[in-house]
Amino acid sequence: MSVGAPSPGSPRTAAAPLLDVRGLTRHFTVSGARIDVLRDCTFQVARGEVVAIVGQSGSGKSTLLNLLGLLDRPSGGSYGFDGEDTTRLGEGRRSRLRGEGIGFVFQQFHLLERRTALANVGVPMVLGGVPLLRRRARARELLEAVGLGHRLHSRPHQLSGGEQQRVALARALSRSPSLILADEPTGALDAASSAMIMDQLLEQARIGEAAVVVVTHDPKVAERADRVVELVEGRTL
Amino acid sequence: MLRSLTAGVVLAFAGSRANIARTILSCTGIVVGVGALVMVVTASDFGQRYAVTTSEVQGGLPATLQVEVSGEVTDRAALEADLLRVGGREVSLYQTPTSHPLLRTGQNVVTDMSVNGVDPDLSGIRRLDLARGRWFTDADTASLAPVLVVNESLAERLGDLTRVQIGTERWRDARIVGVLSDSSQDYSANSAYLLRSPASEDLIFGGAEAAAGPPVDGLPPGAGFGDPMARSTYLVLFDSEHPAAADPFGQEFRTALGSVAWRWGADVPAEGISAFRVDHAEAMREPLRYMSWGLMGIAAVTLGTGLLGVLNVGLVTVRERRRELATYRALGASRTTLFVAVVMEAVVVSVVAGLIAVGGSLALTELGALLVERFLPIPDSVGLYVPGGAVLVGLGSAALVGLLAGIIPAARALRASVVAGLRD
Known part of the structure; x- marks a missing residue:
């Protein structure tokens, strides 16, 4: 079943990379001391490409993912998303871009505890102003696509870890993003669930022609990427 | 947005x-x-x-003054004309009869009741919530029998309202045209308004008890006698803005009325006129x-x-x-x-x-x-x-x-x- 058609109206061209990261830096000041977490990150991600970001703990993987997801602002460098320099964008535009163009899959799922699977998948569409009936139909379609058609009305605590991550995946796909950012998506799952999640993530991304950037420690996950970007002390190799 | x-x-x-x-x-x-x-x-x-x-209901619309004139009033029409002339919009007699009349149906005599002699214009001065029947009309003043409006408690005590008689020393037939709800009660639980008319003048103002009929018997001691003072009482409605309405004791009004007392009261001293507000909403x-x-x-x-x-x-x-x-x-x-x-x-x-x-x-x-x-x-x-x-x-x-x-x-x-x- 095709569930992730690209959103119309995006100025996509085959030649331009979806992500264009150049000299990206991020430092924090803690008790007056400056800590450089990202020193120089430069790489591109094409549309539909699957990229794994690997590196040791503290190498800046999650910080980089936060910058790519427009959850944080870089200290220097530039980050182009879909041809737009995001470092110059205001908060409102960044929120809209995040909602329309980026889907997140978190290690800890981050589902809303008191909502059903159906409602959780519908949240990005609520934020996007999708009418109720269309929202419900789309959420149902996505949950069926990830094999949870029978758990529509279950709440997160009634689902296994693998099922929760599939709900999170369906949620990430709900607005047909051009980029899916996955932060250790299998980190909290057993081997069988990990494999299933990765299968579905890559399958749905392929159907929707979405690029995937996955941060992982797991070599098995990295193996399945088209390309691996390694971070060492805040620098891409 | x-x-x-x-x-x-x-x-x-x-x-x-x-x-x-x-x-x-x-x-x-x-x-x-x-x-x-x-x-x-x-x-x-x-x-x-x-x-x-x-x-x-119990006092009057804003602003109502109760005006009392002590002493003999020789020309009531002139007094009432002067009450209007000094600023009143509506005037109604509000007289406690000098001889306290009683009501009965057959042998059922009601003694614990109050009666006030009034004019039809009282309806423009005081709120009257009729439970049934109607208020007095000018045509009622031509009635040969005294005409009354009673409250519900009194109506209940009387029972058959078609056979009512009124009297002090002698009973005479009376006509009840309306019943006011109890919320409109006056100073006692059983109250009645008696229309001022030729048929009731003697009941209200005393004088010759000329009406024929059997004597009132079985009265308790003291009953059958009203206010022995020669005093005339009126309710007068003023505009709220009128100076008389602003003065709770009606000093200005009393002075104005007192200056023309010679027209209607041969024996009314200036201090014999009193006036006070009876509406208390404000x-x-x-x-x-x-x-x-x-x-x-x-x-x-x-x-x-x-x-x-x-x-x-x-x-x-x-x-x-x-x-x-x-x-x-x-x-x-x-x-x-x-x-x-x-x-x-x-x-x-x-x-x-x-x-x-x-x-x-x-x-x-x-x-x-x-x-x-x-x-x-x-x-x-x-x-x-x-x-x-x-x-x-x-x-x-x-x-x-x-x-x-x-x-x-x-x-x-x-x-x-x-x-x-x-x-x-």
Whole structure:
């Protein structure tokens, strides 16, 4: 079943990379001391490409993912998303871009505890102003696509870890993003669930022609990427 | 912007529904506060209407003066013309008969009753709630029998109203044309208005008891004798702006009337004229207003406590919900959406509380109305009910409290770091 058609109206061209990261830096000041977490990150991600970001703990993987997801602002460098320099964008535009163009899959799922699977998948569409009936139909379609058609009305605590991550995946796909950012998506799952999640993530991304950037420690996950970007002390190799 | 607002409202409703325990906890203070506010507005409204109505029923419309002239009035028509000339709009006799007449049907004599001789124009001065029948007309003054309007208690005591007789020393047939509701009672439980007419002149003003009929027998000692003083009493309606209305003791009015006393009273000294206001609605308005403000203050304090409760719960939950709110931001919620969602959650909680409070107030008022109806003789028009204004005030205050209580947690939610929230 095709569930992730690209959103119309995006100025996509085959030649331009979806992500264009150049000299990206991020430092924090803690008790007056400056800590450089990202020193120089430069790489591109094409549309539909699957990229794994690997590196040791503290190498800046999650910080980089936060910058790519427009959850944080870089200290220097530039980050182009879909041809737009995001470092110059205001908060409102960044929120809209995040909602329309980026889907997140978190290690800890981050589902809303008191909502059903159906409602959780519908949240990005609520934020996007999708009418109720269309929202419900789309959420149902996505949950069926990830094999949870029978758990529509279950709440997160009634689902296994693998099922929760599939709900999170369906949620990430709900607005047909051009980029899916996955932060250790299998980190909290057993081997069988990990494999299933990765299968579905890559399958749905392929159907929707979405690029995937996955941060992982797991070599098995990295193996399945088209390309691996390694971070060492805040620098891409 | 519109999309952000709509999304915020949708998330707020969903959040309130999902967090029932939090919603109920936040509600309690608001329910009590709004309930108190609605009840205060209701009580104040009832008090005002009750005061105005009882004043109009038992005293007169604003501004009514009771004018008493001691001494012999030789020309009543001239006196009544002068009462109008010095500023009165309506004049009616309001005379306690010098010889206290009684009523009976057959052998059933009613002795514990009050009678006042009046004119048809009393209906323009005093509020008269008729339970049945009608008020006097000018045509009734031509009646050969005395014409009366009695209150319900007296009507019940009399029984058959078609066979009523009136008398002091001798009984004569009388005609009852209307029955006033008990809320219109005068100074005693059983009261009657006797129309001034040629047929009743002697009953009202004394003089020859010329009417034929059997003697009144079986009277208790002292009954059958009214006010021995030669005093004429009138009710006079003035414009509220008239100086006589502004002066509670009618000094100016008395002086003006006294200067022409020679026209109608051969033996009326200036100090023999007294006048005073009998309508008391205006006098009651001020204490009622102070009482309302006092109660309103108590309700406001209660509501303020409710506000602090919602604010407290809001602040605690924003801290507890950092991860949830960060997730919303990660999924594309703008700052406006998040602000609206948090504020609207507080508003939704408060309005739900307001609705519960209004519902409770309606139930309590209904119960109160049953008690009032049972124990207070009030006209139908002064029913106890929750006025529309009280509902609006209640719901409006609830929404305002929600808004105020939601702003600080919402501002705090915006200040929180999304990245830190997702790491929680």
